[in-house]
Amino acid sequence: MNYALQARMFKAFCDENRLQIIDLISDGETCSCVLLEKLEISQPTLSHHMKILCDSGMVISRRDSKWIYYTLNQERFDEAKAFLDALTTASGEPPKKCVNT
Amino acid sequence: MNYALQARMFKAFCDENRLQIIDLISDGETCSCVLLEKLEISQPTLSHHMKILCDSGMVISRRDSKWIYYTLNQERFDEAKAFLDALTTASGEPPKKCVNT
DNA sequence: AAAACATATTGACAATCATGAATGTAAGGA
């Protein structure tokens, strides 16, 4: 099994600014300008993080004339949690003992 | 609120090799040598990943004479899942609308 | 004490990443 996709998914959660963005968006659809107001980062940096969040599928964007609104993709978060559950559950295989006696 | 600790926690899940290690350990206490046998990485690289996993608190190590055995710290995984739940749940604050009209 | 084995640390390197200044693009208003 290859874990590349899941590793990529968790990269969305590896940056404090992205975690704060997710937390803000979790309260409801949020405009870029509100995020920019609350985070102490530049506009290009915010744009960079939003691209990562959208590419990872965790966040969905919607354009309304000049503005862009973001929402959480709850399905993907559920997938992340389900993956963590599956990952940490014994998969039937008995734990192989140390190779050397 | 500061998300530095949580961002650090998720870094444990950001590498495919570490995800595979976690998956292997989830079947039961596992020796370094077994991990080294199953992963296609060098011994120093494995040691590096185990250090990250232990420092993040997700994995616990135990020495038995020459060998070191690893187990998952299930509590920490539960914390991670609980954090994801809290993060993606509306925190009461109504979503602030776009600053500009 | 010496050799063999298991794991950790150091050092070097290439790759990725977060950041912001400058610039580009798209949309609305004058």
Added chain:
DNA sequence: TCCTTACATTCATGATTGTCAATATGTTTT
């Protein structure tokens, strides 16, 4: 058409990361 606003992209830079060879440390065996 020009100007302003909102966001994206490009580019450069410093920091972090994953990797392995070489070496060190700790443990058991001979």
